Amino acid sequence: MAKRPSEFTLIAQVFAPLATAPEAFGLLDDAAVLPPRPGHDLVVTTDALVEGVHFLAGDPPDTIAKKALRVNLSDLAAKGAEAAGYLLALSLPEHIDDAWIKTFARGLGEDQMAFGISLLGGDTTATPGPLTLAITALGYVPEGKMIHRGGAKAGDCVFVSGTIGDGGGGLAILNRENAPANAQEREELIRRYRVPTPRLTLGRALRNVATAALDVSDGLIADLAHIAEVSCVRIVIEAGRMPRSPALRALWGDSLGALVRAATSGDDYEIAFTAQSENSVVEAAKHAGVAVTRIGRVETGSGIALLDSRGCQIGVPRPGFTHF
């Protein structure tokens, strides 16, 4: 009946090899210990992912692992932090078998190599419910240099990295709401939903450039509204400037409705930020090798507005995707 290893076997065989940092003691202890890093602050963030809410039951296990890790690394990226390691709390339903867990761990291992981080600790438990993962990611930023949400000032420009709406497009394809014209576009958009790219290099390059930043997880409009609220400013976005991929434009078209949909679908994990000087943003983007687009401006006032090509405000019935 033992279709999967015991907790201790699981830790020893599957997860201990991922604890590559000496601070993790090969998962043989109850806690990890991090020596202080002089001149640096520790940045710490946590995000939980639930099957059926943040990923789909049929998603490949290695992509589930990568998404759980990357949405946390994306938070570190938006704060200008360098990723150091993570802890994983994993609640496994009965049907999860040995092969699933090994593929899941392979996904973690690949991303640890890609991002230069280590598993530091964790907990595995059974659950009668859906697969649930909570990851806590730890990173470092030079003392006092974390990029906050609250620093946007009237006169700043608003920028976003990469392209917006692809994650939402991928989810729509997986939910059979939309059918893409060709296999390559299908794969590209689904990959953006399942395996987002945390913009860690860009985030570090923005430390002395961005006045406020966050990662786009709930939707561009909803997330920029947080910056507007915490910074006590008004943010104005020109819909036509929003960067969208050829694959998403092929899927959703170029109507105003398609633009609003891209601006309000979640799972982008790009960095949206404000900055005073466009030149320094161009330099940072070049350094990071990531496209960055100016999409709007910061004004006095409050709230967020999305403008059409004539400068008229577009009504946004549902500003973002909610996982709650």
Added chain:
Amino acid sequence: MAKRPSEFTLIAQVFAPLATAPEAFGLLDDAAVLPPRPGHDLVVTTDALVEGVHFLAGDPPDTIAKKALRVNLSDLAAKGAEAAGYLLALSLPEHIDDAWIKTFARGLGEDQMAFGISLLGGDTTATPGPLTLAITALGYVPEGKMIHRGGAKAGDCVFVSGTIGDGGGGLAILNRENAPANAQEREELIRRYRVPTPRLTLGRALRNVATAALDVSDGLIADLAHIAEVSCVRIVIEAGRMPRSPALRALWGDSLGALVRAATSGDDYEIAFTAQSENSVVEAAKHAGVAVTRIGRVETGSGIALLDSRGCQIGVPRPGFTHF
């Protein structure tokens, strides 16, 4: 239909008041930032709790909050660390309402006051499954002073704080396996199951005293077996020395079976440890105001043995409680 507040309202109204440390930015940012503490290592640990696995569906929400926090603080305690703060990833099923969440948050608030810690960050999400909480606790220990699992040496004595088996007794009462003789014993044992006491003061006092330590969560025998394994020693426990509360003795009696049951039931959250000198342990226990009992010794060899009053080894069919 809105029987509970939105995620943002929840964060602003219920959880932001718990983010008392300046490092948490009132939960208005994506991450907390901890400045380096010179001369100290950061100790970090995570534990997930699932309804129906680690606590019962009918448990009061404030005790669920406290248990989730305390099992993590207990890990810090066993490592000799001082608790600083925690992050909470909360997956809430549909039926959880506003009143439940407020009582849950009140429980967290009371324990934050009791242990001098702050909420540092978190994530709330919906789940179609059972209530699931993952807490990551952070603490500090003077550099290099964390107490490990791997330091037990032949010749050391084995100790445990408080009393053993009460948590298991409380669970047996809640599961209607046992009925206590009176209401006071009932309350006492149930309380030990629902709201364990992390031995933080004792843990700190053991920094230069204990050669190895951990907290007893899966059962005394199962957990001491981890120390034996990681330290490459044999641990021998005298069953008759195991400290048991009057309430538990009234519930389970004094038979050998009752002793084995106490030694193998989980949810104690006492500190089990090894030390060279009994005198320094007595001093540490006095300083912490916690009873500590010598229950056995460390020998060369491997594994763990539970001895009866004649020195004969007692067979233990199931060394511990598993949440997996």
